[in-house]
Amino acid sequence: MSSMNVSLSTLILYVQDVKNLKEFYTENFGLQIIEEDLNWVLLNAGGVHLGLHTMGLEYRGKANAVQSYQNNAKMVFEIDVDIQIARNNLISKNIRMRDIKTFEDYDFWLCDGLDPEGNVFQLKSAKR
Template sequence: MNARLSTIILYVKNVQLLKDFYEKNFNLKVIEEDPVWALLDAGGLYIGLHTIGDQYLEKLEADYTFDNNTKLVFEIDIDIESARNELISKNVTMRDIKTFENYPFWLCDGTDPEGNVFQLKSKK
């Protein structure tokens, strides 16, 4: 069997909030949407945003943020410091810029409004 990753689905509290976040901050194009679902074109694969089932949603407090082990990595076409500063100016929580020895990229993690971690990746 050959396989190709086509879509990553995040289960979220507020599809509209996260759709707007990724559309406005990363220029992702919305392919499909309805009240409980949005599909975004992330250039080579899709990001699906699906509302968490009611049986789970009812148990979450209003200010709950997710703690998961998934990170969305976006390779960007501008310098990473400018991108980081732009997101900070929009009140997006961003960490420090980092890199590793013999690694050709700068990296910077941030979090979306529901606590999902994303990373900016820019060539040195």
Template sequence: MINAQLETIILYAKNVQILKNFYVENFNLKVIEEDQIWVLLNAGSANIGLHRMGEEYLEKTDTTRSYDNNTKIVFEIDVDIESGRSQLISKNVHMREIKTFDNYPFWLCDGTDPEGNVFQLKCKK
């Protein structure tokens, strides 16, 4: 068996600059590498890499369309969930309703970034 620790999650993007600005401005992530097709953001114990899609894929994509995917980035936040959600809504970020589960010590709220990637705010009750 291999012992592994999560180091980086990479999101392929139509527009790396827009996603970089979204995550830096809304979650205070720090840029640790950057060039024309790649940005690496520090997100605490792991990094988020933003990599521009290859030209062969960009030509086939509708730039106004968000993509369905099976990935969700979870951010544990240091403000109450209502405040975090309200701050993002005030910036026109699409946010879903706040939820929780029985015997679960966290409040949760999902949102989407400018390219349709799902993220979640997580806050202790």
């Protein structure tokens, strides 16, 4: 098999309420809508697109995911503002956020949060 060039172009989340999550990501992160219809929205998230797709009827209502950080994926948004200010702004909108953390010899501050359906996102801000 020959080698191929690969790049991640889109991450799709299957969600219960496309409209609610579209508003969450456009209002809180400034993501721009590329395309949308009743069951789908595609957002420009910089180097990758974020797709929100309505999950199948058989799965809707079964995932009360807002209770805990038990996802197996995390979206990381690199921001160009002070992470404490960004975190406080999200908390003021009743968005669940964890404490800010970093690691030894790591040039970034990190802070995890949850969107309205329990999908984990992380803010990543360069140390200044």
